[in-house]
Amino acid sequence: MPSFKPVVALMRGLDVLQAVNASREATVGSVHAATGLDKATVVRMLETLEHAGYIVRVAGRPAYVPSWRTLQLSQGYDLQRSLGAAAEPILTNFRKSIGWPSDLAICDRGAMIVVQTSREQGPLSLNRRPGYQAPVLSTSLGRAYLAFCPDEERQAILAQIAARPNAESVDLGEADAILAEVRERGFAVMDGTYSDREYEGLVWAIAVPVMNGERACASVNILMLRNAMSYEMAVDRLLEPLKATAARLAEVFRAQG
Incomplete structure (x- = not known):
């Protein structure tokens, strides 16, 4: 356990930097919506990050983008890059075989x-790049991971989420019921409310865990258009290929050790 309370201002600044990094062009309004921080705080954080050189203002517009300096923050973390490089041909071939895109994600x-x-390949690109942070409780990726990770880790993750301001709401009873259902059927489904918010209800997803022995080490999904692939069709046609891809x-x- 830490011996001190977290520095709230630093945590807010990191949240703002994350929101800018996740957008092509971030505005005060978009960062406010992403973080829940009041707009005055968002402005102070944006100007501080600009002064520090981690973001730059777009010429002629009230918008911000990450600077080259943000790359320095990841120089000491190679696992994500090495895993991504090794997984790329597997996901590329999987998309060619089924026609729908996939994400591979780890929990951090x-x-x-x-x-x-x-x-990023084909018409259903959906603007997601490596490094994107997906919520745990509402995505198929998060649910597939949580359902098959060790109990102690699951409870720690839920506690982390619950402790964050303006984060996903955590109803432990509801979460346990959802995850029990995922374990029973062997795969997870994107939450409908999340689909409505992020994709206007047009896109949905299923995911399975990537297992290392008896526990999940990651998860992999398939994203589909709702009007082109029903739940029954996806389970019948895509679930077994998805599980085979997870095994690879x-x-x-x-x-990777």
């Missing part, structure tokens, strides 16, 4: 971090 500090994606990805994780 209560969020699902996309380490590789095949969304598990070999990648074992090779």
Whole structure:
């Protein structure tokens, strides 16, 4: 356990930097919506990050983008890049075989971090890149991971989420019921409310865990258009190929040590 309370201002600044990094062009309004911070705080954080050189203002517009300096923050973290590179051909071939894109994600500090994606190929790109942080409780990626990770880790993740201001709401009873259903059927489904918010209800997803022995080490999904692929069709046609792809990805994780 830490021996001190977190520095709230620093945490807010990191939240703002994350919101800018996740957008092509971030505005005060979009950062406010993403973080829940009041707009005056958002402005102070944006100007501080600009002064520090981590973001730059777009010429002629009240918008911000990450600067080259943000790349320095990841120089000491190679696992994500190495996993992504090894997984890329697997996801590329999987998309060619089924026609729908996929994400591979690992769990880090209560969020699902996309380490590789095949969304950038073809018409259903959906603007997700490696490094994108997906919420745990409402995405198929997060639910698939949570359902098959160790109990102690699951409770720690839920506690992390619950402790964050303006984060996903956590109803432990509801979460336990959802995850029990995922374990029973062997796969997870994107929450409908999340689909409505992020994709106007047009896109949905299923995901399975990438297993290392008896526990999940990651998860992989398939994203589909709701009007083109029903639940029944996806389970019948895509679930087994998805599980086979997860098994191939598990070999990648074992090779990474």
